[in-house]
Amino acid sequence: QQPVQSPQAVILREGEDAVINCSSSKALYSVHWYRQKHGEAPVFLMILLKGGEQKGHEKISASFNEKKQQSSLYLTASQLSYSGTYFCGITTGANNLFFGTGTRLTVIP
Amino acid sequence: SAVISQKPSRDICQRGTSLTIQCQVDSQVTMMFWYRQQPGQSLTLIATANQGSEATYESGFVIDKFPISRPNLTFSTLTVSNMSPEDSSIYLCSVAGDLGNTIYFGEGSWLTVV
Numbered sequence A: 001q002q003p004v005q006s007p008q009a010v011i012l013r014e015g016e017d018a019v020i021n022c023s024s025s026k027a028l029y030s031v032h033w034y035r036q037k038h039g040e041a042p043v044f045l046m047i048l049l050k051g052g053e054q055k056g057h058e059k060i061s062a063s064f065n066e067k068k069q070q071s072s073l074y075l076t077a078s079q080l081s082y083s084g085t086y087f088c089g090i091t092t093g094a095n096n097l098f099f100g101t102g103t104r105l106t107v108i109p
Numbered sequence B: 001s002a003v004i005s006q007k008p009s010r011d012i013c014q015r016g017t018s019l020t021i022q023c024q025v026d027s028q029v030t031m032m033f034w035y036r037q038q039p040g041q042s043l044t045l046i047a048t049a050n051q052g053s054e055a056t057y058e059s060g061f062v063i064d065k066f067p068i069s070r071p072n073l074t075f076s077t078l079t080v081s082n083m084s085p086e087d088s089s090i091y092l093c094s095v096a097g098d099l100g101n102t103i104y105f106g107e108g109s110w111l112t113v114v
Helices: none
Strands: A004-006 A009-013 A018-023 A030-036 A043-049 A054-057 A060-065 A070-075 A084-091 A103-108 B004-007 B010-013 B019-025 B032-037 B043-049 B068-072 B075-080 B089-096 B103-105 B109-113
Touching: A004 A084, A009 A018, A018 A084, A018 A103, A030 A060, A030 A070, A043 A060, A043 B103, A070 A084, B004 B089, B019 B032, B019 B089, B032 B075, B043 B068, B043 B075, B075 B089
Parallel strands: A009 A103, B010 B109
Antiparallel strands: A004 A018, A018 A070, A030 A043, A030 A084, A054 A060, A060 A070, A084 A103, B004 B019, B019 B075, B032 B043, B032 B089, B068 B075, B089 B103, B089 B109
8 A cells, every 4th residue: 555656766966856756556535745854753745635736835846646646746946955755645535644665865065 | 733742752672671652732633643664664654543442553563562542632652562673663643633634743752672
């Protein structure tokens, strides 16, 4: 049931863009995105509910394709503070949140 | 968003002992969850803590190993029993937000079993 994220890891230079994908084998009710920095708990970024919406959060936005059971997180003009591991989390109806495999993002000067 | 406090924040435990982690929320919440994050891994849902009834455990987790209490709508405990080095993980308490769809996390309890 664990969603699969791609890529597993990515290295960017400041100012570059990145896309992180999250795919599920099950029908999705909602998709949540979190960022976790080393030694810290995950921090909530955004939630997308079924309906194919797209959301933005500063220079970080996300889309949710219900039909394809996928979500993508878009990071534009990356900053050093964007470094961390990004997790998608999915719900399939109940509030139970199941996390993806994670994507480690490193932004270098 | 809810403010979630966990205790202890870190601990080093001896093999074979048990440790209870506390989770306190600053408002009443219906849904509370416990997650485990093993080193370098993703987060795995252990169980949903239900107020007034037994917790609901996910596949691979059992009550004897991870007993959970939920005495009221603001507090829950997770006990890690008979610990082994494989139990070294971050244990995270989480709650569903007001609308029931946003999940917030406490700061986690970092356990090392030696």
